[in-house]
Every structure is written in C-alpha cells, then in structure tokens.
Amino acid sequence: MNRPIQIALIGDVHRQFDPHDITQFNQPHYDLLLCTGDLANLWLWEGLAAARQMAQLQKPTLIIPGNHDTLTLPQLVAEIKQWPRLRRWLAWGQSRRLRRWQQALGPVQVGGYSVHPVPGGEDVAVVVGRPFAMGGSVLHCQPQLQGQFGVGTMAESAARLCQLVEQAPQQRLIFLAHNGPTGLGSTRESIWGNDFHPDEGDFGDADLQEAIDFAQAYGKTVLAVVAGHMHHHVKREGNRTWHLVQNGIHYINAARVPRIFEQNGRTHHHHIRLTIGDDVTVTVQIV
Ligand SMILES: [Fe+2]
Ligand SMILES: [Fe+2]
Numbered sequence: 001m002n003r004p005i006q007i008a009l010i011g012d013v014h015r016q017f018d019p020h021d022i023t024q025f026n027q028p029h030y031d032l033l034l035c036t037g038d039l040a041n042l043w044l045w046e047g048l049a050a051a052r053q054m055a056q057l058q059k060p061t062l063i064i065p066g067n068h069d070t071l072t073l074p075q076l077v078a079e080i081k082q083w084p085r086l087r088r089w090l091a092w093g094q095s096r097r098l099r100r101w102q103q104a105l106g107p108v109q110v111g112g113y114s115v116h117p118v119p120g121g122e123d124v125a126v127v128v129g130r131p132f133a134m135g136g137s138v139l140h141c142q143p144q145l146q147g148q149f150g151v152g153t154m155a156e157s158a159a160r161l162c163q164l165v166e167q168a169p170q171q172r173l174i175f176l177a178h179n180g181p182t183g184l185g186s187t188r189e190s191i192w193g194n195d196f197h198p199d200e201g202d203f204g205d206a207d208l209q210e211a212i213d214f215a216q217a218y219g220k221t222v223l224a225v226v227a228g229h230m231h232h233h234v235k236r237e238g239n240r241t242w243h244l245v246q247n248g249i250h251y252i253n254a255a256r257v258p259r260i261f262e263q264n265g266r267t268h269h270h271h272i273r274l275t276i277g278d279d280v281t282v283t284v285q286i287v
Pocket of ligand 1: 012038066067068133134178228229230
C-alpha cells in the first residue's frame with residue numbers, strides 16, 4: 001500500500017464557504033475535495049457567490065449540483081409539489097444558469113453521471129450520481145436531465161449509473177451524490193430518513209442504491225458513498241445518523257448545515273476527512 005489517500009468531504013454549502021476554507025483546503029495534506037452541492041439557499045446569485053469563492057481552491061475539487069443549484073425558486077416549488085406541466089415550463093433557462101454556475105466555479109469540476117480518477121489513488125475512482133436529486137426516488141429536474149444526459153426516467157438513471165460502474169477501469173469506487181441511497185433506515189433520524197412527514201420513511205434514492213448493489217455484484221470494491229441533502233439537524237429537534245458502515249461500505253452524510261457556526265465565542269468550519277489506506281477511516285473535522 002502506498003501513502004494513504006486523504007479526501008476532504010464538504011457537505012451542503014448553503015452559502016457557507018469563506019477564505020478560511022480556501023486556506024485550510026489548499027494545505028498540502030488533501031489529495032481531493034468532494035462537495036455534495038447546494039451552494040445556494042434560494043437564489044442563483046447566492047450560488048454564484050459561493051462558486052466564485054470555491055474557484056480559488058487549488059486542490060482538485062469535484063462537486064455535484066444539488067436541488068438548490070441552478071433551479072429558480074418557482075421551479076424548486078414545482079419540483080417539490082411535482083406539478084407536471086409547471087415543472088416542464090419552469091425548467092426553461094436551467095441549462096443557461098448551469099453554464100453560468102459552472103463558469104463561476106472555475107477549475108472546480110462539476111460531475112454528474114461521470115467517473116473521475118482519484119489523484120494519487122491508484123485504482124480508485126469517484127462515480128458521480130444524478131444531479132439535482134431531491135430524494136424520495138423521484139426523478140427531479142427531468143427536462144434538464146433529459147436534455148443534458150438523455151436520462152428521462154428513474155430506470156434510465158439507474159441503468160446509466162450501472163453502465164458507469166461497469167465501464168470504470170478502476171477497481172475501488174467512491175460514490176458522490178447529492179442525496180443518499182435507499183435501504184439505510186426509515187426513521188426521521190436515519191441517515192437519509194424523512195424528517196418532514198409525520199409518517200417518516202426512507203427518503204433515499206433507488207437508482208443510487210441499484211448502482212451500489214450492482215457495483216458489489218460486479219466485483220468492485222465500494223469504499224464509500226458520500227452524499228448530503230438531508231441535513232444533520234432533523235426538523236423540530238434531534239440529529240440524524242451521519243455515518244454508518246454496512247456490508248463494508250462507509251455511508252457518509254456530510255450535510256452539517258450550517259457548516260460554519262459559532263460555539264463558545266469562536267467560529268468553526270465543518271468538513272469530514274475520508275482516509276483510504278489499509279483501512280478506510282472517517283473523521284469529523286471542526287476547525
Ligand atoms: Fe438539497
Ligand atoms: Fe441542502
């Protein structure tokens with residue numbers, strides 16, 4: 001085994017990325033940064049401002065767009081409510097907004113249905129899942145996904161992800177998604193559990209789960225699955241599980257929101273460190 005690979009995991013940003021982050025992530029120990037997206041809260045300009053900050057990173061950085069990235073507020077509401085006609089109409093202009101967002105990110109790579117080798121990590125790749133995921137196994141932003149990737153249904157999304165796994169030359173995989181997979185619990189505190197409906201439930205995405213299962217059945221080693229979207233703080237009160245190991249896979253929900261916070265009169269910045277050596281270790285970094 002060579003030197004361990006160190007990867008910084010940044011959860012949903014929601015406007016919180018500042019010069020202190022640039023300094024800490026530009027330090028030499030990290031090989032790669034992965035970000036689960038959601039740079040904005042509600043407005044494109046918020047996302048562009050955070051993107052311009054992230055563009056100053058000198059480390060290889062990979063981000064997946066979340067449901068708060070490049071959607072307008074009415075579009076987001078139409079997606080949540082699943083109004084079919086409005087979802088289609090309001091998707092107009094999303095490709096243009098995505099191009100601006102991508103431009104603002106500069107050297108940061110925007111992933112989506114893509115495979116990226118890990119720098120310094122022989123035989124390790126990151127498989128990036130479906131952009132704009134909002135959970136509950138609904139194919140959100142279908143017009144954009146159809147136009148950009150030719151993916152129009154959940155089954156097509158799962159098939160595309162499995163194809164990426166099959167084609168990846170690397171043996172060891174990390175999945176990066178905005179929302180996590182199904183099958184990891186159905187209470188409000190579960191890692192991707194529903195905390196906004198009284199019936200609770202599993203709010204993971206079935207296409208991602210299918211790709212992970214496929215990867216294992218195909219003989220790949222899935223080291224970790226990194227996603228966010230379901231923020232750590234659950235509605236009303238409590239915290240969700242943010243890390244668990246199942247069938248040898250580390251599942252990590254990196255979405256501590258806000259990721260920059262005050263405690264005992266000091267400002268803290270949250271991220272997670274994923275170390276891949278002889279073993280895989282996951283540690284919270286509050287700096
Ligand atoms: Fe989200
Ligand atoms: Fe979020």
